[in-house]
Amino acid sequence: MNHVIRRIAALALALGTFGFARPAAAQLKVVTSTTDLYDIARQVGGNLVMVTHIGEGYQDPHFIEAKPSFVLQLRNADVWAFVGLDLEIGWMPLLLDGARNPKVRLGGSGYLDVSKAIPVLDVPQGNVDRSMGDVHPLGNPHYWLDPENGRRIARLFKDKFSQLDRKNEDRYEANEKAFEARLNAAEKTWAPYLAQIRGKPVIAYHTSWRYFAQYTGMRIVAYMEPKPGVPPSPSHVFEVIRDAKQAGAKVVVQEPFYDRKMSDLVAKNLGGTVLIVPPSVGGARDVPDYITLMTKDIQAVAAALR
Amino acid sequence: MRTILFATCVALAIVSPLGAQQPDTTRKPTSPADSARQRQVRDSLKAVQDSLDLMKQIEAAQSAPSQAPQSQPQQTSGATGATNPRLLPDFSAVGDFVGDLSPNGTTQEDATRFSVREVELAVQAVVDPYLRGDVFLGISDLEGVSIEQAYLTTTSIPDLEIRMGRYLMPFGKQNTTHRHDLHTIEYPYVIQRFLSTDGLKGTGVWVDKVFAPFGFYQELQATAVDRLGDRVDSLTTAEPANKRLGGIGFSARVRNYWDLTQAANVELSFSGMTGKREQPLNETYAGILQASGVGANAALARQSTVGADFTFRWRPLQQGLYKSFILQGEVMRQLNSRSPEIPVASAPAVGYVGPTYAGPTRDFTGAYGFARWQITARGFVGARYDWLQDPLQNGRTFAAGSGYLEWYPSEFSKFAAAYERHSRLDALGQDRILLQATFSLGPHKPHPF
Numbered sequence: 001m002n003h004v005i006r007r008i009a010a011l012a013l014a015l016g017t018f019g020f021a022r023p024a025a026a027q028l029k030v031v032t033s034t035t036d037l038y039d040i041a042r043q044v045g046g047n048l049v050m051v052t053h054i055g056e057g058y059q060d061p062h063f064i065e066a067k068p069s070f071v072l073q074l075r076n077a078d079v080w081a082f083v084g085l086d087l088e089i090g091w092m093p094l095l096l097d098g099a100r101n102p103k104v105r106l107g108g109s110g111y112l113d114v115s116k117a118i119p120v121l122d123v124p125q126g127n128v129d130r131s132m133g134d135v136h137p138l139g140n141p142h143y144w145l146d147p148e149n150g151r152r153i154a155r156l157f158k159d160k161f162s163q164l165d166r167k168n169e170d171r172y173e174a175n176e177k178a179f180e181a182r183l184n185a186a187e188k189t190w191a192p193y194l195a196q197i198r199g200k201p202v203i204a205y206h207t208s209w210r211y212f213a214q215y216t217g218m219r220i221v222a223y224m225e226p227k228p229g230v231p232p233s234p235s236h237v238f239e240v241i242r243d244a245k246q247a248g249a250k251v252v253v254q255e256p257f258y259d260r261k262m263s264d265l266v267a268k269n270l271g272g273t274v275l276i277v278p279p280s281v282g283g284a285r286d287v288p289d290y291i292t293l294m295t296k297d298i299q300a301v302a303a304a305l306r
Numbered sequence: 307m308r309t310i311l312f313a314t315c316v317a318l319a320i321v322s323p324l325g326a327q328q329p330d331t332t333r334k335p336t337s338p339a340d341s342a343r344q345r346q347v348r349d350s351l352k353a354v355q356d357s358l359d360l361m362k363q364i365e366a367a368q369s370a371p372s373q374a375p376q377s378q379p380q381q382t383s384g385a386t387g388a389t390n391p392r393l394l395p396d397f398s399a400v401g402d403f404v405g406d407l408s409p410n411g412t413t414q415e416d417a418t419r420f421s422v423r424e425v426e427l428a429v430q431a432v433v434d435p436y437l438r439g440d441v442f443l444g445i446s447d448l449e450g451v452s453i454e455q456a457y458l459t460t461t462s463i464p465d466l467e468i469r470m471g472r473y474l475m476p477f478g479k480q481n482t483t484h485r486h487d488l489h490t491i492e493y494p495y496v497i498q499r500f501l502s503t504d505g506l507k508g509t510g511v512w513v514d515k516v517f518a519p520f521g522f523y524q525e526l527q528a529t530a531v532d533r534l535g536d537r538v539d540s541l542t543t544a545e546p547a548n549k550r551l552g553g554i555g556f557s558a559r560v561r562n563y564w565d566l567t568q569a570a571n572v573e574l575s576f577s578g579m580t581g582k583r584e585q586p587l588n589e590t591y592a593g594i595l596q597a598s599g600v601g602a603n604a605a606l607a608r609q610s611t612v613g614a615d616f617t618f619r620w621r622p623l624q625q626g627l628y629k630s631f632i633l634q635g636e637v638m639r640q641l642n643s644r645s646p647e648i649p650v651a652s653a654p655a656v657g658y659v660g661p662t663y664a665g666p667t668r669d670f671t672g673a674y675g676f677a678r679w680q681i682t683a684r685g686f687v688g689a690r691y692d693w694l695q696d697p698l699q700n701g702r703t704f705a706a707g708s709g710y711l712e713w714y715p716s717e718f719s720k721f722a723a724a725y726e727r728h729s730r731l732d733a734l735g736q737d738r739i740l741l742q743a744t745f746s747l748g749p750h751k752p753h754p755f
Contacts, residue, residue, distance in 0.1 A: 060626065067755060068561070071516060090717070094754065100463065100466060138389065
């Protein structure tokens with residue numbers, strides 16, 4: 001009997017040592033909803049933070065499955081940073097409820113709604129209902145595709161990390177400044193491309209290119225979706241072709257996760273092209289970080305409009 | 307708070323000159339006791355200085371003109387204020403409309419060809435910093451208004467969730483999904499026969515713990531509920547099942563989840579529950595009981611159910627809007643007490659020698675398998691196979707195959723059509739044709755994965 005008890009005790013000890021033991025909390029554990037926030041958090045946090053993300057850059061961020069494995073990521077997180085403006089409304093509540101981590105719930109020290117630092121576009125005026133499609137009542141959530149918002153996001157991360165880890169405040173500040181310096185340097189190289197884009201008409205698949213258009217001066221004259229989240233219908237495609245012809249648009253800009261059949265049809269009728277552009281970090285193999293994302297997207301759009 | 311801080315600082319400020327009268331702290335200590343005393347004095351002086359510095363900073367901050375932080379832009383979404391200033395809860399409604407075009411007559415419980423099977427009203431909100439509340443009311447022609455679910459959930463206990471109230475019992479995979487949100491129009495037959503036609507509910511306490519000692523997701527869900535299963539109005543026992551603690555219901559479920567790839571994952575879970583339920587007595591014996599003044603026609607018999615469920619999901623991330631596949635199966639075994647305690651008649655049962663217990667005296671097994679394939683952005687086809695030893699037919703084997711077509715105009719509405727064929731020819735015939743339309747109004751919380 002004693003032999004059995006000793007074995008059980010040894011097993012419990014082993015589980016305690018290898019299974020349930022947690023490493024000392026040296027780094028801030030940060031989980032982000034998208035890869036763009038992930039990359040900027042990584043740049044600002046450096047080796048002081050451990051960042052993971054839920055969505056992938058080639059995935060529609062509106063429709064992410066709330067998999068239990070994500071709950072494990074959030075269970076021990078110090079910071080949960082998300083885009084906000086209801087982008088994650090379909091899956092975030094399940095993950096936060098499942099995580100049972102008061103730090104990352106609304107009101108917790110690690111709950112970081114990044115949209116709070118952003119001047120938001122397309123905030124609907126007047127009454128809003130679902131006849132308008134997947135409308136976001138708080139405004140357009142695809143704000144990271146404007147580098148000025150990239151800076152705002154970086155500053156917000158700096159503030160949050162500094163608040164939670166006072167002793168490394170200076171290092172977060174230095175990292176954030178270094179990120180802005182790299183972004184500024186990259187921005188200088190974009191000038192000739194921006195000149196090629198400014199004022200040129202395009203067709204966008206979804207409203208995700210609004211902030212990009214505001215920054216680059218690209219003119220969106222029609223959307224493939226008749227309403228946000230509603231796939232193009234034949235009658236709408238007819239209207240898109242008509243409007244695009246009137247405006248002289250020949251390029252359809254769309255994300256890699258949308259079906260391109262209708263876009264190809266429109267491009268064919270216009271004698272133009274469909275440009276598949278990653279909307280997020282990791283949306284294509286050669287887009288490993290935020291500055292590269294902006295650079296590649298601007299270059300690709302400029303090349304298509306040249 | 308500010309007053310307390312100020313008073314503390316004043317007190318410390320008064321004490322600080324006294325510190326000046328203490329022995330010179332820069333002098334070399336002559337003994338270990340002196341050294342400790344000097345360190346203590348130094349710490350006290352530093353605390354006083356820190357408090358005064360803090361007070362100065364607070365005063366400076368209060369007197370400075372208010373200024374937006376530099377890192378915040380002037381006009382942000384946060385600047386518009388709270389989005390729900392009146393702290394209203396989320397109100398939502400779900401309508402579930404069912405049509406039955408079966409060739410040999412309707413197969414619906416209320417004998418209708420077309421019916422609003424249920425309207426579900428939900429009120430959901432955070433109650434306070436520690437709890438959230440969810441209330442779901444079911445309204446149907448058959449049952450009137452009923453409390454489908456109403457529970458408080460803790461939100462501030464790290465790693466643990468406790469739920470109190472009425473809820474869908476965490477037994478098997480599909481039972482925790484509301485009927486209107488199933489991939490099929492009705493629950494699989496094994497759930498309908500072994501648990502309840504519209505999902506087994508329980509009223510009590512639910513404790514839920516997520517853990518990952520082996521590197522993958524595991525969750526333990528345990529409940530204690532007032533009673534197990536739906537009450538049968540026509541059955542009366544000599545004493546209520548919950549009179550003794552052993553008569554209330556208990557359940558436990560262990561979920562195991564693995565990501566196979568980014569696109570594919572598997573869940574394998576095991577459930578068990580036990581409790582006492584009312585089971586009928588032989589009518590003649592019930593009459594004898596009645597005659598002897600015992601107003602009971604049922605006995606309390608222990609019923610336990612064990613089950614296992616398996617779900618495989620595939621959804622490629624990049625084409626996730628257009629392609630997905632689910633393969634799911636559950637198997638359950640219901641274990642029934644063979645000789646429950648029978649109420650004793652005080653009057654002699656003259657001439658009666660037959661059996662007295664008329665409840666189930668054998669165990670039953672049932673299972674289903676289900677698959678659903680996404681064929682377009684909004685279209686799905688599915689099929690299900692049901693097999694069970696039917697408790698309503700004393701274990702007679704029952705099998706059914708069904709096919710489904712589903713179309714989702716958006717996340718908030720669904721149209722479905724089903725054809726089902728039974729193995730057994732009974733009064734309802736072998737074929738069923740069902741139609742369904744559901745819609746959701748308001749901010750209905752997403753359903754569990």
